[in-house]
Amino acid sequence: MIDSPDPLTRIMERVPPPVEAVNGSGDWGAAERMLGTPLPEDFKRVVEAYGRGDFWGALCLCTPFGDDNPVPLTADLLEDFGPLRDHWPEQYPYPLFPEPGGLLAWAVTDTGTHLCWLTVGPPASWPVVIWSRDDDYERFDRGVAAFLDEWLSGRLTSELLPADPDLAPWFDAAVDRDHIYLQLDEGPLPYSERLRILRETLGPTTDRGSYEHQGSRQDHFVVTETGWQLTYETACGHQLRVAFPPADSARARDAVRTALARMGCAVQSVSPVHGTFSWT
Secondary structure (H helix, E strand, C coil), X not given: CCCCCCHHHHHHHHCCCCCCCECCCCCHHHHHHHHCCCCCHHHHHHHHHHECEEECCCEEECECCCXXXXXXXXXXXXXXXXXXXXXXXXXXXXXXXXXXXXXXXXEEECCCXXXXXXXXXXXXHCCEEEXXXXXXXXXXXXXXXXXXXXXXCCXXXXXXXXXXXXXXXXXXXXCCCEEEEEEECCCCCCHHHHHHHHHHHHCCEEEEEEEEECCEEEEEEEECCCCCEEEEECECECEEEEEECHHHHHHHHHHHHHHXXXXXXXXXXXXXXXXXXXXX
């Protein structure tokens, strides 16, 4: 009988980890002493493989490493929420670490949801509790790696951490990116044709979702080879948003220029939102 791969192996097969795990390595012993508790080994392996970044555009890992880490693994839930619990105890059914058996957050979402361990028993047996900003809770009796494996494969259903089953899962490492907004004229072609040409010229590309409302459209995708992130839309005016590592500045500029020329769309204005990108 052939043993099935462990959860982390399955995760890595489905979602390739980055070449370098941002804030993914350091002194685990020191981190555990600072927190005041040992940590589950499967979580350590996930952090070492992926580092800081987000899965599926939703779940951002907290790691205990890095001086510039904006989402560190810290035992701050009691400090942050203890005073609120004093006023509304019914909204806090679980203790908050470092209280015995308390919740300890290991990931967060952009909507303020915490993914926590319930620190009852040995770390290897800690279940996962999702805690939303609306003080709703879901408990899953599995560790971090098994939770991520089931969620990323679509086998785990959560109302508090939804995922789009039509999109393949991904991981974006928390690396520096330049962000630019290009305001465009309409050009002679319909939106669907412009989008096809854009993706074909930059491609291959991978879907990151789309949105359509009252005639306005927004499409998100990633250039597979480079990891450049793009949003093409008419929802906020006709524009193209591009994010890429600063080292790719010239390459991204030339590729986007070529695509826009084929689309028949002239650039009306360029807004560097972050970084030192130059269109000229």
